[in-house]
Amino acid sequence: MSESIPGKVYLVGAGPGDPELLTLKAHRLLCACDALVYDSLVPQTLLELTPEHCERHFVGKRRGHHSVPQPSTNAVLVELAQRHRSVVRLKGGDPFLFGRGGEEAAHLVRHGVPVEVVPGVTAGIAAPAYVGIPITHRRAGSSVTFVTGHEEIDKGRPGVDWRGLARSSDGLVIYMGLHNLRRICEELMAGGLGAATPAAVVQQGTVLGQRQLVTVLGELADRVEAEDFGSPSVVVIGQVVEQRVPECAPPPADAEMPIPF
Template identity: 75%
Template sequence: MTDHQPGTVYLVGAGPGDPELLTVKAHRLLQTCDALVYDSLVPKEVLDLVSPACERQFVGKRRGHHSVPQPSTNAVLVEMAQKHRCVVRLKGGDPFLFGRGGEEAAYLAQRQIPVEVVPGVTAGIAAPAYAGIPVTHRAAGSSVTFVTGHEEIDKRRPSVNWRSLAAASDGLVIYMGLHNLPRIAEELMAGGLSPETPVAVIQQGTVAGQRCLKAQLVDVADKTRAEAFKSPSIVVVGQVIDQQVEACRPMPAAVTMPIPF
């Protein structure tokens, strides 16, 4: 490719881990791309779909480890687009849901690099589904909020108001919330949620090692600590957990997700 004819960057959702949950378009692009830029939470079985001739670049982020800064990832995408016709930026879940896909799309568009989004199945729906938990249910609530639990609750200007969310939604699906779960639970109870509100924590959703813990809001942090739950885990809060249907649970795929520490 030349500087005047950059390739296309596809922001592709890899889904929650089970390779069979890839979209048809994502599968096709993985098999035909010239370059791959990928994150931490992509299992080997998905990476194996890519041609050995494809140029690969890892840009994952992990808690407590040196991470690739977002500006460096942006620069890698531009570099790859100048060299290759088809670049896949592979992200766990969906690229536009807590995946910084919007930032990367804007950065590329500002530099006149063609960019296309390929949505993926998000873990916030898939992990509860593989545990038999519907995130909405007519008998248990008509609203659900997807929220990140990654930010530090004690920072000066938190963008997530957990006390307001306690009264604003029938159910919560919390991404990256395991580390802050003790304080999240405290804030939700301070906002009016009953200590007996049911909570489910699903670790390694859709893949080998999946397990689900059910508890009450008041003791969920202690129970997840006692059971040594690790990331990646999805936390579901609300009465929908009482609608769990064991019979409809799919079998997790026989693949293992990388665990970000």
């Protein structure tokens, strides 16, 4: 393809892991793309949808291990768009929810590359649903906050005000929070959230290996450590956990999702 006429990059949400939660639009784009750029939390089943001629580029980030820096991923997307008509940037969940999709979209636009966002089902909604937890409920919570627990709480100026969240939201859905979970729980309780507040963790939500823990905030960190929960996991804190209806939960898909280190 001529360098003066770039192809189009699609920022596509892969969903939480169950291949059947992929949107029809995402499926169509994967089946026809010329190049694929994908993350760690993308099941092999979805990679196999791409055509034989498709170039595949892994740019996943894994805690404690060598990761592809974000500027390198941005550069790869621009370079591929100069050579291919259709480039799919496949991200676990939704590309604009803790997926750096906004950064990539802005970079592509600055370099004159057409870009389109294809939303996906986020794990923060799907994983609790797959164990029967509604993240909002008329009797238990009219507000919910999606928050990342990945950043270092001990840094000079934390970006997440956990004590403030304890007072301002009926429910919390925490992504990437296990590494800092004990400090998160301490901060939430210091902010006024009671130790008896219902809490849950869902690991490997929607796919093979799914497991869940239902407990209370004051015991959450100890239980997670004792029962050896790991990533990827979603944490839900709030009265909505008490509204869990396990009988309505769909069975996890018989599909494997790579587990980040």
